[in-house]
Amino acid sequence: MKLVLETRNINKHFYKPKDFHVLKDISFGIQPGEFTSIVGKSGCGKSTLLYILSTMDTEYTGELYLNGQLITGKSNEELSRIRNRHIGFVFQFHYLLSEFSVLENVMLPAKKLAEKSLEEIEHDAQEKLKMLHIGHLAQQRASRISGGEKQRVAIARALINNPTILMGDEPTGNLDSHNSENVFNIFKNLAQEKGLSLLVVTHDNDFAKRTDRIIEMEDGSILK
Amino acid sequence: MTNWSVILKIARTHLTTKMKSTVTAALGVTFGIGAYITMAGFMTGLNNLLDGLTLNRTPHIRLYNEIAPSKKQPVSLYTDFKGAFNVVTSIKPKETQIKIHNALPILKYLKTKEDVKGATPQLQAQIFYLSGSIELGGILIGADIMEEARLSNINDYIVSGSPEALKNNANGILLGAGLADKMSLSVGDRIQVATVSGSIFPLKIVGIYQSGLAEIDNAQSYVNLKTAQRILGQPENYITDIHIKLFDIEAAPAMAKRLERQFDIQAIDIKEANAQFETGSSIRNLITYAVSLTLLIVAGFGIYNILNMLIYEKMKDIAILKATGFSGRDVSLIFISQAVIIGLLGGILGLMVGFGLSVLIDNTPFETEALPTIKTYPINYNPLYYVIGIGFALLSTFIAGYLPANKAKNMDPIKIIRGT
Numbered sequence: 001m002k003l004v005l006e007t008r009n010i011n012k013h014f015y016k017p018k019d020f021h022v023l024k025d026i027s028f029g030i031q032p033g034e035f036t037s038i039v040g041k042s043g044c045g046k047s048t049l050l051y052i053l054s055t056m057d058t059e060y061t062g063e064l065y066l067n068g069q070l071i072t073g074k075s076n077e078e079l080s081r082i083r084n085r086h087i088g089f090v091f092q093f094h095y096l097l098s099e100f101s102v103l104e105n106v107m108l109p110a111k112k113l114a115e116k117s118l119e120e121i122e123h124d125a126q127e128k129l130k131m132l133h134i135g136h137l138a139q140q141r142a143s144r145i146s147g148g149e150k151q152r153v154a155i156a157r158a159l160i161n162n163p164t165i166l167m168g169d170e171p172t173g174n175l176d177s178h179n180s181e182n183v184f185n186i187f188k189n190l191a192q193e194k195g196l197s198l199l200v201v202t203h204d205n206d207f208a209k210r211t212d213r214i215i216e217m218e219d220g221s222i223l224k
Numbered sequence: 225m226t227n228w229s230v231i232l233k234i235a236r237t238h239l240t241t242k243m244k245s246t247v248t249a250a251l252g253v254t255f256g257i258g259a260y261i262t263m264a265g266f267m268t269g270l271n272n273l274l275d276g277l278t279l280n281r282t283p284h285i286r287l288y289n290e291i292a293p294s295k296k297q298p299v300s301l302y303t304d305f306k307g308a309f310n311v312v313t314s315i316k317p318k319e320t321q322i323k324i325h326n327a328l329p330i331l332k333y334l335k336t337k338e339d340v341k342g343a344t345p346q347l348q349a350q351i352f353y354l355s356g357s358i359e360l361g362g363i364l365i366g367a368d369i370m371e372e373a374r375l376s377n378i379n380d381y382i383v384s385g386s387p388e389a390l391k392n393n394a395n396g397i398l399l400g401a402g403l404a405d406k407m408s409l410s411v412g413d414r415i416q417v418a419t420v421s422g423s424i425f426p427l428k429i430v431g432i433y434q435s436g437l438a439e440i441d442n443a444q445s446y447v448n449l450k451t452a453q454r455i456l457g458q459p460e461n462y463i464t465d466i467h468i469k470l471f472d473i474e475a476a477p478a479m480a481k482r483l484e485r486q487f488d489i490q491a492i493d494i495k496e497a498n499a500q501f502e503t504g505s506s507i508r509n510l511i512t513y514a515v516s517l518t519l520l521i522v523a524g525f526g527i528y529n530i531l532n533m534l535i536y537e538k539m540k541d542i543a544i545l546k547a548t549g550f551s552g553r554d555v556s557l558i559f560i561s562q563a564v565i566i567g568l569l570g571g572i573l574g575l576m577v578g579f580g581l582s583v584l585i586d587n588t589p590f591e592t593e594a595l596p597t598i599k600t601y602p603i604n605y606n607p608l609y610y611v612i613g614i615g616f617a618l619l620s621t622f623i624a625g626y627l628p629a630n631k632a633k634n635m636d637p638i639k640i641i642r643g644t
Contacts, residue, residue, distance in 0.1 A: 047642070051638045051641075054547070056546070056547060056637050056638050057638055076551060076552060077551050077553070080546070080549050080550060080551035080552075080554075081549065081551075083547065083548070083549040084548065084549020084550075085549070089547050089548065091544075091547075091641060093540075095540055095543065095544040095547075095641075096544075097234075097237075097541050097544065097545075098541075099237050099238070099241045100237060108230065108545075108548065109548040109549055111227060111229070111230040111233075112227055112230055112548070112549055112550055112554070113549070114227050114230075157548065158548075161549075169641070
């Protein structure tokens with residue numbers, strides 16, 4: 001089966017304050033519709049790996065493929081477009097644009113992509129919000145809603161361009177157990193019902209255990 | 225592809241949520257541009273006034289016959305003394321008339337030239353003004369007064385009476401205001417003039433002429449050319465000066481040189497005669513631009529500071545924009561457009577403030593003896609300054625916005641997200 005995301009021999013060094021081999025020969029692939037979690041201790045390089053996979057970090061050696069296409073070595077402009085079109089990203093801290101309304105936050109990546117008319121984008125954004133049960137918050141300012149709600153808005157924003165893969169960097173790390181459960185169920189549904197690939201970095205073992213596949217990392221290498 | 229509507233929407237939101245700093249930054253630009261417009265208008269208005277005072281009544285080219293000793297004395301023409309050391313003492317100019325020898329043909333020739341707006345003949349003579357027992361030395365100018373009125377702004381300086389009144393009265397005189405004052409004469413009174421050779425001639429005052437320059441007003445008067453010729457007992461071709469007005473003042477020096485050669489005559493052009501005015505004008509312009517530029521640089525630093533702070537405040541926004549697919553270029557455009565919006569708003573407001581102040585100055589009373597036609601301070605409303613002003617505003621804010629925007633462009637989203 002064709003892999004959504006594939007890495008071949010990815011190596012990365014940090015040179016400051018001194019040379020540190022943070023990722024060692026990382027090679028793995030992700031199937032369509034697979035819900036994968038990456039676990040490991042702090043400093044094992046799992047977030048670093050995620051940023052490379054998200055195309056934001058370009059300082060590495062090795063090859064990264066998205067939908068069978070080589071991503072490594074593309075220009076920043078092209079990478080921005082790829083992120084915009086194919087990758088949804090959810091952070092530990094919610095990172096909404098606080099001066100904008102919830103709806104505008106969700107619409108922003110689609111406006112940048114500009115493949116649809118404004119009406120369609122607004123309609124899509126409302127749909128995504130409703131799907132995550134926060135449709136009633138659409139006109140609220142992003143700074144005025146609770147943490148759990150913010151994270152759901154962030155997920156809606158990540159989904160607005162119907163990406164190939166959704167990535168999360170500790171998406172439940174800053175949420176209470178109730179909201180964590182909520183986010184997990186949303187992810188699970190997305191994988192099962194929409195066939196979306198998910199890749200989530202977490203150190204919440206309960207969360208990881210319930211995913212389809214766990215990638216465990218230690219000292220910059222994948223254990224299994 | 226750049227999606228301007230999204231970029232401008234983000235820029236606008238940043239500006240409106242930080243209203244206070246936006247207004248402060250815009251007011252900086254407003255102040256700079258307003259001061260520039262006011263200063264440029266006032267300074268050049270003043271320049272034009274001062275230039276007008278002297279330049280407008282100076283002909284572009286003046287032709288006259290100068291009495292001077294010959295450069296080549298007869299001895300140097302004599303071949304026998306060639307190579308010898310000749311000493312000629314007590315050289316005097318040849319006795320000749322000060323009139324232009326072939327004035328009428330020259331005038332006729334000049335009037336056929338396309339680049340000449342007009343050429344007028346004048347007769348200048350030393351005379352005495354007699355009124356009762358008072359005797360004052362002065363200059364009488366015989367002129368074609370209607371041509372003068374067409375070509376120069378002499379009309380502005382006739383404080384009572386009119387050029388027509390002089391034209392219609394063969395014995396009329398436009399008396400200098402200083403002379404009229406000294407001899408306590410006014411329009412309708414009679415005055416006598418005496419020539420150097422002693423003949424006396426009665427004239428009727430039909431107007432008073434006040435140029436604003438005391439040395440002229442105390443000595444100079446106008447009569448018709450024919451009257452002047454009659455007073456001096458000279459024929460109709462007796463003309464001492466020809467004044468030429470061109471369509472293009474810049475052509476004056478070249479034409480003066482050509483006429484000098486063509487007619488073997490002295491020709492002095494306006495640039496040569498008034499070199500110091502050009503210098504004064506250009507120095508005043510320099511001061512205007514130096515001060516305005518300083519104000520705009522200060523305003524530019526204000527914008528730079530505010531945007532720099534905004535970028536640190538919005539670091540997380542920048543990271544999230546980049547993570548969701550906005551390129552570095554998009555992010556830098558967001559901040560540059562903020563700077564340019566500030567420049568545009570501040571600049572337009574500045575133009576309005578500048579215009580308002582100009583109108584205010586324009587209506588401030590300014591009366592002086594020396595300038596009879598001026599009632600308020602002079603202002604130049606040249607639209608060019610408004611164009612330069614808004615151009616200045618946009619350029620300086622663009623530069624002030626470019627540096628912080630470039631910083632935002634190169635920010636690494638990972639570093640911001642990880643908090644390192």
